[in-house]
Amino acid sequence: MFIELTNITKYYGEGESAFKALKGVNLNINQGDFLALMGPSGSGKSTMANILGCLDVASSGKYLFDGVDVFALNRNERALLRRFYIGFIFQGFNLLPRTTALENVELPLLYRGIKKQERKKMALEALEMVGLNGWETHTSNKLSGGQQQRVAIARAIASKPLFLLADEPTGNLDTKRSLEIMNILKWLNTDLKITILMVTHEAEMAKFAHREVHFLDGNIDPRYLANATAGANYRGDSALYADSTSKMDTAINDKDSALSKNVTTTIDSKDSTLDSAFKVDSAESAKSTPTYTAKESK
Numbered sequence: 001m002f003i004e005l006t007n008i009t010k011y012y013g014e015g016e017s018a019f020k021a022l023k024g025v026n027l028n029i030n031q032g033d034f035l036a037l038m039g040p041s042g043s044g045k046s047t048m049a050n051i052l053g054c055l056d057v058a059s060s061g062k063y064l065f066d067g068v069d070v071f072a073l074n075r076n077e078r079a080l081l082r083r084f085y086i087g088f089i090f091q092g093f094n095l096l097p098r099t100t101a102l103e104n105v106e107l108p109l110l111y112r113g114i115k116k117q118e119r120k121k122m123a124l125e126a127l128e129m130v131g132l133n134g135w136e137t138h139t140s141n142k143l144s145g146g147q148q149q150r151v152a153i154a155r156a157i158a159s160k161p162l163f164l165l166a167d168e169p170t171g172n173l174d175t176k177r178s179l180e181i182m183n184i185l186k187w188l189n190t191d192l193k194i195t196i197l198m199v200t201h202e203a204e205m206a207k208f209a210h211r212e213v214h215f216l217d218g219n220i221d222p223r224y225l226a227n228a229t230a231g232a233n234y235r236g237d238s239a240l241y242a243d244s245t246s247k248m249d250t251a252i253n254d255k256d257s258a259l260s261k262n263v264t265t266t267i268d269s270k271d272s273t274l275d276s277a278f279k280v281d282s283a284e285s286a287k288s289t290p291t292y293t294a295k296e297s298k
Contacts, residue, residue, distance in 0.1 A: 001030060002031040002163075003195075004028055005025060005061065005063055006026055006062040006063075007026060007060070007062070008024065008025040008026075008027075008051065008058045008063065009022050009023060009061055010056075011059045020218055021218055022058065022218050023044075023218040023219045024219060025044070025228075026220075027048075027228050028228070029197065031066075031162075031195055032189070033196070034185075034186070034195075034198070034208070034210045035197045035198070035210065035211055036205075036209035037049060038199075038203075038213070039214050039221070040216070043214075043217065043218070045215040049167055052165060053082065053165045054070060054078040054079075054081050055082075057078075058071065065081065065163075086164075087157055087161035087163070087164045087165070088165055089164065089166040089167065091167055091168035091171040093140070093148040093172075095152060097140055097141045098139055099140060100137050100140075101132060101139075101154075104155055105127060105151065105158050106158075107155065109158055109159060123154070126154035127154045129154065130154045132151065144177075145172055145173050146177035149172075149173060149177070150184070153181070153185070157188060161194065162195065163194075164185075164195065166185065166196060166197070169181055169200075170205050171200075182208045183208075185198065185208065
């Protein structure tokens with residue numbers, strides 16, 4: 001199992017006045033899955049998404065990300081996990097307004113310490129994949145809403161994440177642009193084998209996913225409990241992008257196959273280590289890209 005959430009709770013405040021945002025959630029996500037997370041406002045789905053994206057931690061429970069115990073990591077270690085393995089797409093795009101499309105896509109690659117020439121190459125490939133070839137020098141405030149979301153998707157996939165978390169990716173778009181974005185996400189999942197979790201209020205957009213999980217009052221709606229723990233209809237290969245025919249496939253080498261307990265990485269001293277999940281090779285440069293050993297599929 002790629003992602004396992006067991007008895008996840010999240011409380012805000014203390015004592016009897018504490019607000020229980022999540023009340024013992026159990027959720028499984030297979031590698032290659034495309035899951036739509038739905039529910040009314042205040043149901044807990046956004047809190048769940050924040051925990052899945054390592055932006056927040058639960059009050060109790062267990063979260064395994066490809067075998068790594070996320071809640072056993074400290075803040076810097078979770079940041080490292082986000083940086084190298086998780087991509088984010090936001091409803092509001094979150095682009096730098098006076099920065100070109102290319103520069104926006106390059107930004108997360110800069111944080112990973114990738115050299116300028118390779119960074120530009122990866123960013124251009126990502127922009128081409130979302131249909132923005134020729135728009136590289138346009139600043140984000142000169143792009144339409146649909147184009148801005150395409151830039152945001154390119155930014156999320158340029159670093160070749162294992163897991164893509166999309167929070168209301170079509171919330172600010174009209175129907176035509178929404179369908180364009182959903183077709184891109186579907187292609188990323190089907191062709192590139194990227195595991196996707198999408199938070200959405202839109203039933204039509206949720207139909208693009210393999211399965212839907214609805215939240216209600218801090219837990220999974222009982223009518224969708226089977227969907228929450230079932231495997232996906234489609235299961236990706238254990239080696240990321242192994243069957244992909246896309247252009248980006250040639251840019252991925254064997255060391256980028258998957259996260260595992262035997263992963264070898266180099267990090268800056270301020271990032272600490274990933275304890276039992278990561279082994280640190282301190283002899284390498286702090287800007288080196290981590291190497292991964294694929295974990296056997298369960």
